[in-house]
Amino acid sequence: MSTEETNQGVLGAVLGFGGGVAGVSVNERTALSISAIWAGVNNISQDIAGLPCQLFRKTDAGIEPVTGHRATRLLNLQASALQNSFQLRQSLVAQVLLRGNAYGKIERDGRQSLAKIHFKHPGETEVRLSNGRLWYKFNGDPKLYADYEVIHLRGLSLDGVMGVSVLTYHRETIGKGLASSRSQTRFYENGTRATLALEIDKRLSKEAAANLRESYQEVYGGVENTGKPLILEEGMKARPLSLSPADAQYIEQAKLTRSDICAILRMPPHKIGDLERSTNNNIEQQSLDYVGDTLMPWLLNFEQEYRLKLLRTDEVENSYFRHNITALLRADATARATYYGKMLERGVYSINEVRALEERNGIGPAGDERFIQVNMMPLSRVNELTDAQIAAKGPQTSPKPTDEADPTDE
Numbered sequence: 484m485s486t487e488e489t490n491q492g493v494l495g496a497v498l499g500f501g502g503g504v505a506g507v508s509v510n511e512r513t514a515l516s517i518s519a520i521w522a523g524v525n526n527i528s529q530d531i532a533g534l535p536c537q538l539f540r541k542t543d544a545g546i547e548p549v550t551g552h553r554a555t556r557l558l559n560l561q562a563s564a565l566q567n568s569f570q571l572r573q574s575l576v577a578q579v580l581l582r583g584n585a586y587g588k589i590e591r592d593g594r595q596s597l598a599k600i601h602f603k604h605p606g607e608t609e610v611r612l613s614n615g616r617l618w619y620k621f622n623g624d625p626k627l628y629a630d631y632e633v634i635h636l637r638g639l640s641l642d643g644v645m646g647v648s649v650l651t652y653h654r655e656t657i658g659k660g661l662a663s664s665r666s667q668t669r670f671y672e673n674g675t676r677a678t679l680a681l682e683i684d685k686r687l688s689k690e691a692a693a694n695l696r697e698s699y700q701e702v703y704g705g706v707e708n709t710g711k712p713l714i715l716e717e718g719m720k721a722r723p724l725s726l727s728p729a730d731a732q733y734i735e736q737a738k739l740t741r742s743d744i745c746a747i748l749r750m751p752p753h754k755i756g757d758l759e760r761s762t763n764n765n766i767e768q769q770s771l772d773y774v775g776d777t778l779m780p781w782l783l784n785f786e787q788e789y790r791l792k793l794l795r796t797d798e799v800e801n802s803y804f805r806h807n808i809t810a811l812l813r814a815d816a817t818a819r820a821t822y823y824g825k826m827l828e829r830g831v832y833s834i835n836e837v838r839a840l841e842e843r844n845g846i847g848p849a850g851d852e853r854f855i856q857v858n859m860m861p862l863s864r865v866n867e868l869t870d871a872q873i874a875a876k877g878p879q880t881s882p883k884p885t886d887e888a889d890p891t892d893e
Contacts, residue, residue, distance in 0.1 A: 507661040509654045511581045517660045519741045522755035523748040524580050530778060532573035534806040535559055536789070541801045549802065553597040554793040558804075563590075563599040574602050576781070579636045580748065583646030584608075587634035588621065589792060597793060600634065610635075612644065634792050636785060653747050660740040682720045749777045774808060782806045809840065830855045 507513065515521050536558040538549040549555070562571035571587065578585035586603040607622040617630040637646030650657065687695065745752050751769040786804045794802055812819045823840075826832040832840075835850035845851075 507658055509650060509658050509661065511650060513661055514581065514650060514657050517657065517740075517744070519660070519744040519755045519757075520657070520748075523744060523750045524577050526750070526754050527580060527748065527777065527781070528573040528576035530811065531576050531781060531785070531806070532569045532571075534782070534808060534810050536572075536786075536804055536806050538802060538804055541803075554789070554804075557597060557600050557793070558789065562587075563601050566602060571600060571602055575634075575636055578605055579638050579646065579781075581649055583638045583640075583648045584610075585634075585636040586619065586621075587636075588619075588628065589632050589634060603633075610645065617644070631792060634788055636788055649747060653743075656740065656743045656747070660744070751777075774811065778808070782808075827854060828856055 515524065536555070538552050538555050539546050540549050557568060558572070559568050562568050566574070575585040575587060582605045584605050586605065586608050588601040588603055589597065590599040590601060592598045603621050609620040611618045611620065611627075617633075617635070619628045619630075619633045619635075620626075621628075638649075640646050681695070681699070741752070741755065741757055744750075745755065745757070751773050753769055754773060786806065789804045790799060790802070793804075809819075809822065812822060819841075823832065823837045827834070827837065830853040833851050833853050835845035838845055838850065
């Protein structure tokens with residue numbers, strides 16, 4: 484199966500030809516040199532890698548967390564001798580975001596128990612489809628691995644098997660961003676864009692014009708020479724040049740590229756440092772959208788892959804992985820307090836459970852009590868309580884004065 488990032492394309496990118504747009508090579512390394520792509524990939528990969536991935540089991544009594552399982556250790560502490568779990572998951576997420584596919588080879592011990600997960604680069608992985616199953620071969624390893632021996636994370640797929648590469652499908656957008664960045668670098672290397680023309684009455688030979696250009700560049704070129712007074716000789720005049728419309732829209736093109744990258748990665752602009760349209764009122768909503776629209780689809784994707792590849796057949800039916808997204812609130816004490824308060828009011832959490840989430844010891848059996856608002860009741864009981872009250876009180880009449888005589892007694 485093709486990953487659409489062939490060896491020829493990678494080689495061409497390394498050597499500086501092929502696989503490029505606007506004269507620049509587009510590959511995962513050059514793409515990450517664009518600040519917007521770096522920020523987007525780094526944010527998503529770090530946020531997902533930093534979430535605890537917990538294992539739960541369904542029982543007759545309900546749902547209970549599973550402790551001591553080797554899979555939780557691999558996903559939350561140590562993946563292999565080369566990577567801890569954070570580093571492994573961050574690498575996997577970064578690759579699936581850029582290349583559409585990411586691979587982790589599962590190593591088991593003599594008892595077929597989980598031992599390690601080894602990160603494998605997509606460029607060094609060959610995927611084969613045979614008899615309805617996927618098989619994997621890694622560079623330098625003669626063995627062919629079955630699908631249950633490899634974690635295969637994939638993004639958007641057009642054939643249902645392999646994820647498509649962002650670097651391939653958005654090569655032109657990324658190439659324009661690289662070309663724009665390179666152009667800006669050249670702009671500052673030369674000091675400024677040409678803003679004046681030097682005029683002289685007599686005609687200059689090619690050698691004289693070249694010498695004049697070189698001497699001018701030597702004295703006035705470069706950022707360090709910006710602002711030097713201009714000295715003209717032999718009746719030479721300086722005529723200011725106005726910027727072309729294309730030059731005037733240079734910054735707008737850079738903004739457009741950043742917007743395109745946000746759309747590709749499904750990132751709110753403020754997450755990559757673009758605060759032009761962000762305010763204190765809408766950043767909170769954008770952050771919620773980031774969790775729900777950007778992170779959640781990936782988390783569900785990864786949880787299902789972990790469940791199928793890291794659990795035994797007898798465990799898959801009743802056990803599952805779940806990322807704890809409340810960890811994203813760790814740095815926001817106000818948001819955590821609001822969230823815990825609502826969970827306590829509705830009886831979802833007990834005090835001891837909240838303290839456990841805050842990594843504090845419980846307060847004893849009393850902390851296991853759950854609380855709800857006493858003034859809340861099901862709508863179905865409102866009419867029942869009203870009818871019962873009416874029946875108990877009887878007909879409602881105005882009370883008689885106790886100190887005054889009833890005029891009907893006479």
